[in-house]
Amino acid sequence: MHPFSACPVWIIFLPLVNSILAFLFRRRGAQLGIVTAVGLVPPLLGLFWQVIGHGPQSYPVGGWGAPLGIDLYADGLSIIMLAMTAVVGIGCTLYATGYYSHGGEGKEKQHHQDSALFWPLWLLLWAALNALFLSADIFNLYVALELLGLSAVALVALAGGPSAVTAAVRYLLVSLLGSMSYLLGVALLYFAHGTLSLGLLGEVVNSSPAGFAAITLMTAGLTMKTALFPLHFWLPPAHANAPAPVSTVLSALVVKGSFYLLLRLWFQVFTATVTPSVANLLGILGVAAILWGSAQALLAQRLKLLVAYSTVAQLGYLFLVFPLAQGTGTGFSAWSGGVYFILSHAFAKGAAFLAAGTVLYGFGHDRIDELVGVTRRMPVTMFAFAIAGVSLIGLPPSGGFIAKWLLLNAALAGGQWWWAIVIVSGGLLAAAYVFRFFSRAFRHVGEISTCRRIPRSMELTALALALFSLGLGIIGPAPFEIIQISAPLSGPVLSGGLP
Amino acid sequence: MHQKSGFSPASVIILLLLLALTGFLGWAIVSLPIQGASLRTQVLANMEQSGVKNPVTAVLLNFRGYDTLLEITVLFLAVLGVWSLGTVQILDKVQPGGPFLMALMRILLPAMMVTAGYLLWVGAYAPGGAFQAGAILGGAGILLLLTDVRFASAMARWPLRIALTAGVSIFIGVAFGSMILGGRLLEYPRDLAGTLILVIECVAALSIGITLVVLYIGSRPSEADRGVSVKSNGKRKERP
Amino acid sequence: MSVSVLYSLLGSTLFSLGLYGLAAYAQLLRKILAINIMGSGVFLILVALAYGPGENSPDPVPHAMVLTGLVVAVSATALALALACRVQETTGSAQLPEDESD
Numbered sequence: 001m002h003p004f005s006a007c008p009v010w011i012i013f014l015p016l017v018n019s020i021l022a023f024l025f026r027r028r029g030a031q032l033g034i035v036t037a038v039g040l041v042p043p044l045l046g047l048f049w050q051v052i053g054h055g056p057q058s059y060p061v062g063g064w065g066a067p068l069g070i071d072l073y074a075d076g077l078s079i080i081m082l083a084m085t086a087v088v089g090i091g092c093t094l095y096a097t098g099y100y101s102h103g104g105e106g107k108e109k110q111h112h113q114d115s116a117l118f119w120p121l122w123l124l125l126w127a128a129l130n131a132l133f134l135s136a137d138i139f140n141l142y143v144a145l146e147l148l149g150l151s152a153v154a155l156v157a158l159a160g161g162p163s164a165v166t167a168a169v170r171y172l173l174v175s176l177l178g179s180m181s182y183l184l185g186v187a188l189l190y191f192a193h194g195t196l197s198l199g200l201l202g203e204v205v206n207s208s209p210a211g212f213a214a215i216t217l218m219t220a221g222l223t224m225k226t227a228l229f230p231l232h233f234w235l236p237p238a239h240a241n242a243p244a245p246v247s248t249v250l251s252a253l254v255v256k257g258s259f260y261l262l263l264r265l266w267f268q269v270f271t272a273t274v275t276p277s278v279a280n281l282l283g284i285l286g287v288a289a290i291l292w293g294s295a296q297a298l299l300a301q302r303l304k305l306l307v308a309y310s311t312v313a314q315l316g317y318l319f320l321v322f323p324l325a326q327g328t329g330t331g332f333s334a335w336s337g338g339v340y341f342i343l344s345h346a347f348a349k350g351a352a353f354l355a356a357g358t359v360l361y362g363f364g365h366d367r368i369d370e371l372v373g374v375t376r377r378m379p380v381t382m383f384a385f386a387i388a389g390v391s392l393i394g395l396p397p398s399g400g401f402i403a404k405w406l407l408l409n410a411a412l413a414g415g416q417w418w419w420a421i422v423i424v425s426g427g428l429l430a431a432a433y434v435f436r437f438f439s440r441a442f443r444h445v446g447e448i449s450t451c452r453r454i455p456r457s458m459e460l461t462a463l464a465l466a467l468f469s470l471g472l473g474i475i476g477p478a479p480f481e482i483i484q485i486s487a488p489l490s491g492p493v494l495s496g497g498l499p
Numbered sequence: 500m501h502q503k504s505g506f507s508p509a510s511v512i513i514l515l516l517l518l519a520l521t522g523f524l525g526w527a528i529v530s531l532p533i534q535g536a537s538l539r540t541q542v543l544a545n546m547e548q549s550g551v552k553n554p555v556t557a558v559l560l561n562f563r564g565y566d567t568l569l570e571i572t573v574l575f576l577a578v579l580g581v582w583s584l585g586t587v588q589i590l591d592k593v594q595p596g597g598p599f600l601m602a603l604m605r606i607l608l609p610a611m612m613v614t615a616g617y618l619l620w621v622g623a624y625a626p627g628g629a630f631q632a633g634a635i636l637g638g639a640g641i642l643l644l645l646t647d648v649r650f651a652s653a654m655a656r657w658p659l660r661i662a663l664t665a666g667v668s669i670f671i672g673v674a675f676g677s678m679i680l681g682g683r684l685l686e687y688p689r690d691l692a693g694t695l696i697l698v699i700e701c702v703a704a705l706s707i708g709i710t711l712v713v714l715y716i717g718s719r720p721s722e723a724d725r726g727v728s729v730k731s732n733g734k735r736k737e738r739p
Numbered sequence: 740m741s742v743s744v745l746y747s748l749l750g751s752t753l754f755s756l757g758l759y760g761l762a763a764y765a766q767l768l769r770k771i772l773a774i775n776i777m778g779s780g781v782f783l784i785l786v787a788l789a790y791g792p793g794e795n796s797p798d799p800v801p802h803a804m805v806l807t808g809l810v811v812a813v814s815a816t817a818l819a820l821a822l823a824c825r826v827q828e829t830t831g832s833a834q835l836p837e838d839e840s841d
Contacts, residue, residue, distance in 0.1 A: 009684045016572065017671060020664050023579065061565045063686035068541045070565045117583040124576055131569065139804055143569045146811045147576060150818055154580030157822060162829040165584075169822045170835060173770055176815055177761060180777045183808060184754065187781060188527055190801065191788050194536025213527030513762060517755040524751035528784070529744060534791055539798045554799035555806070563803060570807045577814035581821040585828075630806060714817040717824065 007050065008059050008072040010043040011082065012130045019123035029119030030097045036123055037090040044079075044086055051079050056486040058136070066137065066197035073136035073198070076485030077339060081133040081260055084343050087468060088252045088350045089126050091461045095354055096122070096245040098455030099361065118158060118243075125151040125249065132257050136198045138186045141261060142179065149175035149225065152254045155246040156238050167237035174224055174234045178258070181221030185214040198269060207273045215270045215278075222265075223282070225258035228319055229289035232312045236296070239308035244357020247304060251311045252350040256342050259318055263338065266322065276326050283323035287422045289316030294429035298436060303356045303366040306433060307349070310392060314345050317426065320407060320419055327414020336483050337406030340472075343479070344399025347469035348391035354462035355385040361458070362451040374441040377451045380459040382441060387466035389434035391473070394427040399472030550692025551623040559628065560696045564685045568670050571703060574710050575667050587718035589644075589651045596646030604646055611639040619704050623693065629666075629700035633707025640712035654712065655720035663713065666706025670699055746787035753780030765834045767823040771816060778812045 015036050022032045050057050056075035065071065074082075100115035128147035135141050153175065157168035190196055192210035205211050227235040235255075239247045266274060293313030300306040321338035325331045358381045359374060360366040375382045391400035404423055411420040472479075542554050542562065549557035559567050596604070615635040622628030643650045673695050674685045682688070687695050753776055760773030782805045789801040827833050 006678060006684070009678070013671065013675075020575070020667060020671075023575075024660050024664060059683070061684050062562060063683045064545070064562050067538060068545065069562050117579060120579050121576075121583065124572070124579070127572075139563075139807075140566055140569070143566055143573065143807065143811065146815065147569060147573050150573065150576050150580060150815060153818065153822075154576070154583055157580070157825070158583055162826070165822060165825045165829055166835055169767060169819070169826055172815070172819055172822060173761070173774065176774050176819070177758075177777075180754075180757075180774065180781060184524075184781045184784070187785050187788075187801070187804075188531075190804075191531050191535060191537075194538060196538075196800070209527045209530040213523060216523075510763070513759065517759050520758070521752050521755040524754065525748050528747045528751060528788070531788070533741075537791070537798045538800045539796075542799050554796070555802045558799045558803040559806060563800075566803075566807055570810050573811050573814045577817045580818045584821050584825050630810060711813075717821055 005050075005057070005059065007043040007047040008057070008074060008134045011040060011047065012072075012127055012134060014039050014043070015123045015127035015130065019120045019127060022119040022123060023117075026116045029116060030101065033093045033096065033119050033123065036126065037086075037093045040086055040089075044082060047074055047082070048079055051075065051485060052482065067195040067200055070135070070137045070140050071197060071199075072134045074134060076482045076487060077260070077263075078133050080339060080343065080479065080482055081256070082130060084256075084346045085126070085129045085133070085253055088249065088346055088465065089129075091350060091354070091465045092122070092245045092248050094457050095248070095357075095461040098457035098461075099244055099357070101455070118155070118245075121151050121155050121158070122245070122249070125155065125254070129253055129257055133260065137196050138189065138198060138201070139196045142183050142186055145182065145225070145258065145261070146179055148254060148257055149179065152246075152250055156242040156250070158246065159241060159243045161241075163237065164241040167234070167241045170234045171238040174231065178221040178224035181217045181224070185216075185218035185221070188214040188217070198264065202268045202271070205269055205272060211270070211273045215265070215273050218265055219262065219278070219282075222258045222262040223285075223319075226255050226262065226318075227289075227312060227315055228282070229285050229292055229312070229316065232289060232293070232315075235312055236305055236308040239311060239353075240302065240304040244354065244361065247308070247357065248350045248353040251308070251353055252346040255311070255315060256346060259315070259342070263321070263335075267325070267335065276323070279322040279326050282319045283419065286316040286319030287419075289313060289319070290422060290426040290429070294426065294433060297433040298429070300433075301367055301369070303359060303368055303371070303437065304353070306368065306437060307352050307356050310352070310430065310433065311349055313426065313430065314341075314349065314392065317341055317404070317407065317423070320411075320423070324407060324410040324414060324416065324419060327410065327416055330410040330414040332484075332487065333406055333413070334410040335487060336480055337403055337410060339483050340399065340406060340479065341403035344391055344403050344469050344472050347465050347472065348388040348398070348400060351384050351388040351462050351466035351469065352392070354458070354465060355381045355388065358454055358458050358462060362454055364452075368437055368440055371441055372443060378454060378459070380463055381454070384459075384462040384466040386438070387463075387470055389430075389438070391466075391469040393430045393434060397470065397473035399469045402473055402476060548689055548692070550687065550689075550694075550696055553622060553624055553626065553628075555626065556622050556628050556696070560699065561685075561687065561692065564670075564674075568667070568674065568685075571667050571670060571706070574707065575664060578663055578710055578713055581714055581717060582719040585718045586721040587716065588721045589655055589716060593644065593648050593651040595648055600646055604642065608639055608643065611635055611642075615639070615704065615708075619700055622700060623697070629703040630707060632700075632704040634711065636704060636708025637711025637715075640708055641715050644712060644715070654716065659709070659713070659720070662709045663706060666703035666710075669702040673699055743787045743790050747784045750780045750783035750787060753777070753783060756780075767819075767826060767833050767835065771819045771823065774819070775812065775816060778808065782808055 018032045018036045022029045051074055059072040060069055061072060062069045100118060128144055128151055132144040132148060135144055153168050153172040156171060157165050188210045189201060192208060193201060193204045195201060224231045239250050242250060290313045293309045293316060297306045297309035300309055318338055318341060321334050324334035356366060358378060362378060391398035394400045394404040408420050408423055411417060542558060546557060549561040551557050615632040618627040619632035677686045678684050680688060757773045757777030757780060760776060761770050764770060785801040785805050789797040
């Protein structure tokens with residue numbers, strides 16, 4: 001048995017086993033986190049090498065093979081998602097070692113207990129993400145989604161206090177509703193076609209009533225979990241009130257998990273059932289998300305709430321992929337734009353939330369109007385936030401710019417110029433709320449507020465993630481070849497003049 | 500306590516929408532093929548190699564064992580989540596049961612244990628298995644918790660964490676063991692399949708039972724309970 | 740119509756009723772119960788349709804899916820109830836506040 005072929009197994013089980021160990025050995029949580037972060041790099045590199053060199057990889061668990069058994073499957077999209085998870089995950093792990101070692105936002109005694117259970121929960125969330133991105137079985141995806149959702153809810157509630165706990169309950173109820181809807185879709189698909197394997201379903205699903213019901217239910221469930229307008233109401237309180245490393249993971253990774261599944265289902269399974277009207281509906285809701293989220297971010301009084309509403313707005317861009325892919329010849333450009341957007345948003349929003357968390361840690365509050373002298377107290381953190389803001393607005397050179405460029409090209413080439421207007425105005429709105437914060441942060445009148453000592457790890461990880469989002473813009477077209485590996489759409493990448 | 504009256508316009512609209520949803524789902528269900536494709540034939544064809552005689556157990560613990568592994572992980576996650584919310588002092592909330600209840604428990608508890616053991620064993624041949632046995636064990640544990648103070652104090656002091664994680668750990672251990680023996684993840688050696696499944700189910704049933712009791716308690720055992728042991732007459736004694 | 744289709748229609752009715760309960764009631768405990776009802780509806784559909792007409796034994800895969808789904812639902816309900824207790828302790832009421840202001 002070739003040792004490399006078990007890479008998917010290591011990627012899923014390393015965080016899982018370390019989570020159990022972190023539960024049993026309470027004082028070793030941070031070390032086990034670092035072990036996981038470091039230990040995930042070799043199997044990820046191995047999987048990358050395999051997929052790039054030999055095409056999509058399939059691993060039949062139990063030796064049975066689909067449809068009887070469950071397959072683990074890795075193609076270009078999967079490894080990009082895994083790489084994104086690893087980068088943000090490593091950053092958050094390093095940040096959390098600093099955050100939880102010196103006491104955080106709560107009282108000291110509460111804090112020791114918080115950190116004791118943070119590590120098992122966070123490692124389990126990481127395992128759930130990896131399991132989600134590697135699974136090719138729709139029922140296994142349901143279990144992975146539940147694992148992801150429940151660990152995310154538990155992490156939100158870890159902050160204690162009434163606002164965090166109510167936000168966690170709201171998140172849990174929406175998450176469960178979404179999962180139930182998805183499960184009903186799974187049931188209908190199984191009884192209609194007799195298989196639970198994504199690959200086999202892709203060949204047999206047609207536009208029967210059961211198929212139509214299944215795509216409706218699954219889309220409804222997954223869009224709820226990705227906080228698409230108007231079912232976004234749970235996201236801002238949950239992401240704003242969670243502890244700092246948790247907010248980062250939620251905005252950067254967890255919402256992308258359900259969106260990734262939606263992309264897979266729409267473009268690989270339900271290709272015969274998809275109608276342009278539903279795609280346009282998703283696009284319109286995405287536009288509403290961009291406008292509403294940006295407006296609320298402009299009005300937000302707290303920094304973390306501003307960043308959370310920014311997530312709502314940025315997720316709206318992702319839903320433009322569906323109508324944009326309907327145009328002729330624009331399919332692959334829209335698809336790769338969406339994937340690029342997922343990546344760049346993960347890095348940029350991750351950096352933004354880490355920076356915002358550092359501000360809250362240092363000053364004890366994050367009310368924007370009172371954050372006087374922030375740039376003098378925390379220059380590295382603010383620099384990271386600025387770079388993240390560049391990517392969120394979509395200015396070159398950043399990953400956000402390339403992603404929006406791809407989406408714009410898809411819109412214009414497909415003759416759907418109205419989406420292009422939205423993309424551009426979304427960028428302007430993002431500029432507005434980012435500058436709103438910085439106009440206050442740069443103000444130096446009055447006394448400088450007192451600030452706690454910030455651990456180096458917290459500052460540097462925020463900066464590192466921000467630089468990643470910038471680096472994405474500089475390496476430009478390199479990820480396209482990876483995205484192309486067994487992508488469901490093919491066609492030219494409409495780069496409109498990019499090198 | 501307010502309840503929405505059934506006649507406001509918003510309620511009527513919601514009810515109509517839900518009626519439409521039920522109709523939509525019903526239309527989808529009625530249109531399903533009567534004798535549609537299913538995995539039944541494949542499962543039955545591979546039954547000899549699965550090591551058990553009951554098709555559902557074979558699917559749960561062999562063909563789709565990975566799902567079951569993740570599902571036991573979700574149960575463990577529930578404990579993590581519930582424990583992260585706070586602590587409780589169990590001993591303050593437990594009272595010894597009255598004489599009638601204790602007499603009933605003396606008959607009921609052994610019967611429950613035997614039933615759980617039977618369900619666990621018969622899972623290889625008929626409906627049954629680890630989860631069913633674990634559920635009964637959980638029920639027995641909750642009854643014991645409510646009536647016997649010694650059990651409650653034991654719950655705080657035990658190597659509780661080991662008991663909670665034993666199920667997941669053994670499953671992962673067997674899964675990786677199969678890999679080391681030259682197969683894929685969870686690919687049991689054919690002649691050992693039945694035995695391995697039994698081992699996994701035994702440990703998992705105990706783990707599930709303890710997990711359900713812990714979830715019933717609802718919070719992390721507090722440090723104060725650790726230092727107290729309880730004698731059979733209900734008196735407490737501080738441990739040195 | 741066959742018995743299994745009848746039961747599965749019942750399951751879809753339960754699903755919708757649960758959805759109504761989730762939306763209509765403000766108290767957390769009722770919302771949690773509503774989600775459980777929705778889950779029961781989905782499981783009923785799975786179990787009902789597992790019996791094809793003229794078959795002696797049911798399809799084992801939906802039964803395994805229901806067993807897994809039940810355990811996941813129990814875990815989720817446990818977490819939800821613990822959170823509801825915490826909400827009661829920290830805010831003093833068993834309902835979610837209407838607005839999302841921090």
